[in-house]
Amino acid sequence: MITVHTISELREHVRNARSNGRRIGFVPTMGNLHEGHISLIERSLAEDCFTVSSIFVNPLQFNDQSDLARYPRTLPADQEKLAAAGCDLLFAPDVNEMYPNGQDAQSIVHVPVVSEGLCGGSRPGHFDGVSTVVSKLFNQVLPDIAFFGEKDFQQVAVIRKMVNDLCMPVEIVPVATKRADDGLALSSRNGYLNADERALAPGLYLTLTEIAADFKAGKDLAVSLKEAAERLQQRGFRPDYLEIRRSSDLATATLGDHSVVVLAAAFLGSARLIDNLQVTLNQAND
Structure with missing residues (x-):
């Protein structure tokens, strides 16, 4: 090289x-x-x-x-x-x-x-x-x-x-995002985590998967995000943002959207971690 x-x-x-x-x-x-x-x-x-x-x-x-x-x-x-x-x-x-x-x-x-x-x-x-x-x-x-x-x-x-x-x-x-075996998205900022924080870090991705499941189930988005933010805090994070946006243009998502992305940023110790999870609904045949 x-x-x-x-x-x-x-x-x-x-x-x-x-x-x-x-x-x-x-x-x-x-x-x-x-x-x-x-x-x-x-x-x-x-x-x-x-x-x-x-x-x-x-x-x-x-x-x-x-x-x-x-x-x-x-x-x-x-x-x-x-x-x-x-x-x-x-x-x-x-x-x-x-x-x-x-x-x-x-x-x-x-x-x-x-x-x-x-x-x-x-x-x-x-x-x-x-x-x-x-x-x-x-x-x-x-x-x-x-x-x-x-x-x-x-x-x-x-x-x-x-x-x-x-x-x-x-x-x-x-x-596609490269992840560790426990789900944590690989990032240069993961090096800021100490051992205890690294053990907690997969909680961010877990929270995203829970929001995605809520969206697929048709749960009210505001309620889902509020409850998810509370769980994220319980898992040791300080949430910066937690949102659901339309994948195509990052406009605010609604339950009528077919393809969305759940996005999050949260602090764990001194590290600010970001992650996202794309969700696509299966459209029923007419």
């Missing part, structure tokens, strides 16, 4: 791959990689793409500077994992390479509607930072296909809308 740190080096390698008839697959990350990230690399390789990954801890998407400061930087270990997975090229720029004119002077990409509420409500400016850095990375890498994990369901919705609205020639491929 080749590692480059500048846009000019990146473009040279991508240009050479494309001239050899390869499609470009792209997996953007912030590093501290786990099996979920590697599954995105594997999906790109399965599509026979020249596979590029990026590692960049993007300051624009952190509204809490202490969170930014403590976010794990594990480049050597990440390089080993990417190389072992078969990644072709790693782009690992520094802040000056990504924002040469400073962050305050950076043009911002704002994606309305789908970026509002949920994580967008809890972390003001977060999705402006995400959409801005992803648009820059797309312009730098010029991928044919980009792969994103469905654990960040709202993020995928934001990126899809940005690509559609701005006519970017990139196919967005969501990849």
